[in-house]
Amino acid sequence: MNYLKNAVKKVVPQKMKTKYRVMREKKVLKTSYNYDYKKFIGAISSNTEAQIESQLMFAAHSIEKGLSHENFRPNFGENALLKLSKALETFNSYGFSKSNIRYKIALSSLKNYKKYHEEQEIEPVHLNHIFSVDILNEVKLSDEHLSGTIFLEKEDKKDSKKKNFYEISQERTSIREFSDVEVDMKSIESAINISMKTPTVCNRQPNRVYIIKNKQVMETILNIQGGYKGYKLPAILLLVSTDNRAFVSVNERNEGFIDGGLFSMSLLYALEYEGLGACALNAMMNHTKEQEIKRILNVSEFENLIMFIVVGQIPDEGVKCPKSQRDDYQKIMRVIQ
Ligand SMILES: Cc1cc2nc3c(=O)[nH]c(=O)nc-3n(C[C@H](O)[C@H](O)[C@H](O)COP(=O)(O)O)c2cc1C
Structure with a gap:
């Protein structure tokens, strides 16, 4: 059988071989993209904890970036605050644990937002009308060190x-x-x-x-x-x-x-x-x-x-940079015994 295959291969012109290979690869590519499509669209369209965590980080990081700017822009980031509020509410509506580190970082970013404004004697006007009283109370109790900025000399x-x-x-x-x-x-x-x-x-x-x-x-x-x-x-x-x-x-x-x-x-x-x-x-x-x-x-x-x-x-x-707090390394480990 192999002998026959090799004999055929020898007589088929290179051009045809390439054409056949490309045809085969195109077919596999379609199936593969379909597989990729499902894997990705499933991940971004689900309201899983991991997906909402990412929405929290997206908005919290944007706030951290704003806090680190050399020229602090008072009351910056209304859009990011709106996104953060929505993500926090969604997170809570699913009853996920409030000890989730990303949830804590999100609250911390708001605490820093408030603090940075107050330090400059500026009223952070967006907070009260965007966030619920419950969230604002959680912000008060949150750990400010999980977010904010660091200073590099x-x-x-x-x-x-x-x-x-x-x-x-x-x-x-x-x-x-x-x-x-x-x-x-x-x-x-x-x-x-x-x-x-x-x-x-x-x-x-x-x-x-x-x-x-x-x-x-x-x-x-x-x-x-x-x-x-x-x-x-x-x-x-x-x-x-x-x-x-x-x-x-x-x-x-x-x-x-x-x-x-x-x-x-x-x-x-x-x-x-x-x-x-x-x-x-x-x-x-x-x-x-x-x-x-x-x-x-x-x-x-x-x-x-x-x-x-x-x-x-x-x-x-020197320069201020967003803190970008990392997860604990053990959170990402999956040991297969
Ligand atoms: C692939 C990639 C794309 C990024 N894109 C942006 C970007 O468009 N704008 C930005 O300000 N930072 C961007 N960053 C920087 C990240 O926000 C930053 O690496 C992350 O918050 C961790 O902070 P660190 O780099 O200070 O440790 C990007 C980082 C990576 C790795």
């Missing part, structure tokens, strides 16, 4: 190259506000060079890095991206992408995102090692926006946009 990054991995990884924090001092391209190249050691599937190395220095282009891209509103332009904007031509079968369809994610994390650590401030920015966007960005930056149609990274020097006077 310029000094903290001075000796980054002497730090060990534990220090680099634990002291890295997303920085969104930078000094006006330019970033030396040598540091960027060094960080990219360090990241080249990131593993990729079969060492196929699909990663690409676009280094955007032109301020006009940067502004256009960041406007399309939309997740960096209210900040001054950084010294450098990076875009990490992966080229799907590194992959050969349908089962590898998401590998570009895995390899790209790993590479991006290396890059963030490497930038930290170089003593630079950085923040990842999502490249989650509809295809129209993606195509617009690809057109502007001359990115191949076969590439996946993994993430943007703003890079700059730490301001001399």
Whole structure:
């Protein structure tokens, strides 16, 4: 049987073989996308505790970001507060435990919102009309240390190259506000060079890095991206992408995102090692926006946009950053005995 198969293979022209392979892959791709579709739509359309937790974090993080702004905008974030109120009410309507850490962080973000306003003798006008009396009472009793901001000194990054991995990884924090001092391209190249050691599937190395220095282009891209509103332009904007031509079968369809994610994390650590401030920015966007960005930056149609990274020097006077409290590591462990 195998002999016959091999004999047929030998006489069939390469063009036909490729055509057959593509036909087969297209069929598998359809089934796979259908599977992906169900897995994803199920996750985002269910009112599970995990889904509501994410809605809580989405809004609470937005408030933390507002609190960390160099120029505090009084009564900012009405939309985020409305979303947070809705998520808190939904969470409670399902009777989930109030000891849930994400629930506590959400309350804590509101406590800090109130505190930051009061410290500046500003009345936080949205709170009373958006949140119920019960929630406001819970906010009063909540732990303010679960949310808010942290302050980074310029000094903290001075000796980054002497730090060990534990220090680099634990002291890295997303920085969104930078000094006006330019970033030396040598540091960027060094960080990219360090990241080249990131593993990729079969060492196929699909990663690409676009280094955007032109301020006009940067502004256009960041406007399309939309997740960096209210900040001054950084010294450098990076875009990490992966080229799907590194992959050969349908089962590898998401590998570009895995390899790209790993590479991006290396890059963030490497930038930290170089003593630079950085923040990842999502490249989650509809295809129209993606195509617009690809057109502007001359990115191949076969590439996946993994993430943007703003890079700059730490301001001399230091910088406030959102606290971004993490879950306890044991929460994510699933031991299979
Ligand atoms: C893939 C990715 C996309 C992100 N997108 C944005 C973004 O669009 N805007 C933003 O301000 N922060 C963004 N962040 C930064 C996260 O908010 C931040 O990493 C998270 O809150 C944890 O805080 P830390 O980086 O200070 O530890 C992004 C982070 C990642 C990893």
